[in-house]
Each structure stands twice: as C-alpha cells, then as structure tokens.
Amino acid sequence: MTSHPLPPVPAAPSGPAAARPAPAAATGSAAGSPAAADLHDLVIDWFDEHARDLPWRRPDAGAWSVMVSEFMLQQTPVSRVLPVHKEWLERWPRPADLAAEPPGEAVRAWGRLGYPRRALRLHAAATAIAHRHDGEVPRDHAELLALPGIGEYTAAAVASFAYGQRHIVLDTNVRRVFARVVSGVQYPPNATTAAERRIAAALLPTEEARAARWAAATMELGALVCGARSPECGVCPVAAHCTWRLSGSPAHDGPPRRGQTYAGTDRQVRGRLLAVLRAAPGPVPRSALDAVWSDAAQRSRALFGLVQDGLVEPLPGERFQLPSR
DNA sequence: CAATCGTGGTG
DNA sequence: TCACCAAGATT
Structure with a gap:
C-alpha cells in the first residue's frame, strides 16, 4: 500500500491584516485532495469493521438517545454511561417525559456519573425542547447550541450523529488523532485552538453523510486505537500516514499538562453531600449532611455552592432535598 | 483564558 | 501507589 503525503493544511493567518474571506476557489482544498480521500477511506473502512455496538448508535436510536448519551459522555467513560443511559431511555423515552x-429526579437517576450539573442541564434542555421545540430534539446546530449544557462539541455531535449532518466534531479523541496524524505531536493543546479547527475543517469530507461517518470514525479511532496513554499503532489504519509516528513518536515537550487534584477539595465534599441526598427518598436533616465531612467551614461552603447551583433545595427547619423544581 | 465542576478505572 | 485520564460546558 502506497503511503501518500498528508494533505496540506492551510497556514494560519499571520496577523489581523491577514483576516480575509475564504478563498473563492477551493482549489487544492485538503478535503478534496487524493491524500485526504485516502485517509477518509482508511478510517471509515476501519470504523465499518471495528465500531462498537453502542445503544445510541443503533439504527433505532433516536436523536433523544444520542443527546442523552452526549451529555453523559462529557468527561465520563462509555463503560459507566451504558447502564445509566439504558435506565434513562426506558424511564424517559422522550424529552417531555x-x-x-422534577429536576431532582434527574439528579438522582444520574447516580454516580459525576458532574451532576449535567443532569440538571439535561433536564433543563428537555424542558426547553418540550416547550419550545414541540418535543423534538432540534436539528439546527444553532438551536442545539442554545440549549443548556450544549456547547460547540455537543451541538455538532448531535447534529452529526443523530441527523447525519456535516459538522466539525472536535472532541478530545479527534483532537488527539489530528495532533498525531496531522501535527506530529503526542498531545493536542490544552484548549481547542483555531489551528485545530482549520485542520478539522480541511479534512472534513465534502459529502454530508460521509462527513458524519468520518466524525464518528475519527472519534472511535481515538477512543479505541489512538489512546492517550497507549496508542496501538500496530493496528492503526493510518499508521503509515501518521506524522507523529513517522517522526519517531516524539514525547510531549513543553509544560506538563494540567492535572486535576481531587482529594480534599470542595468537589469531593459536594460529591459526598449529594450522595447522601440521592440516597434519601425525601428531605434530609442537616445533621445527616454534617456527618460526611469534618471541616465545618468547607462543608457549609460546599453546601452553599450546591444550593446556589440548584442541585440542592433548602427547606424550612434545617432540612435539604434534591431540587423539586 | 483559567478555574471549576465528580467519579472510578488504570498503567 | 497515585497521577493521569474519560464523547465538555460554563463563568
């Protein structure tokens, strides 16, 4: 199999003066170049054979199933999402359900997926869909983006995966794949950059259905083969095209990537407080919450934060419960 | 732009 | 063991 050079990626504008309308003639556009088409085939063919059979990918999965999965998958691994997603779709088959x-039921059913504000936002998004979108998950990217809890990535993912549209879908998996295959570095930048968007745009297949397939395929490649810790280049369909690999897989240089500490933080306290409230069928006395953390100052700060976030509802008589509305 | 926001698996 | 990582969004 011949190894083609990578498609050229448009250079970054060198300054404000460089801001200009997109070239009228997209001659030599990477997406249409032979090398790009080659990459598309390799990754999509690989995807056809190796894609996981996930509930939200099945033919009978609707946009709501996709949307719920996207919320749950924000920073949470597939394996932990699977059982909760199943429960949610059985209990709430449509957004209106x-x-x-009450939002507290969403928080309770969220279980231990983490970042429970996602549950609150998903409930709020469902409410907006029920009231303003006739109960149907919107197809329009801008309308999706306007929903609570939906950012650039999730809007593109829902539009692409649920409705087959052509969008730049840049998640951590895709960013890592492009960082290696195209940019030749081990890891992408901490925050998504304009350069990454350019690369993604340049490689996005022109045809709509193929673009949607490409989005799912590149994500899956990042998840299954081009992992952060252990890239399995031996089975990678584009290893022969990978700039990073071809240059000897150089280790990441520069400042260490941000690490997240957890032990002893407010987040840990919030987690414990909310765990008590999820487990209780109804209101809980303050004494039950006091038991989860010894530092009173930090404890009350965490509880206050939860109330402020709408995750906890204070009741008369020093009692608390999950939000009833 | 950087900080914040949970939780559990893993190399 | 423990730092790192997992389909981000919001402020």
Missing part, C-alpha cells in the same frame, strides 16, 4: 418530572 423527563421534563414532566
């Missing part, structure tokens, strides 16, 4: 229940 979720919207009909």
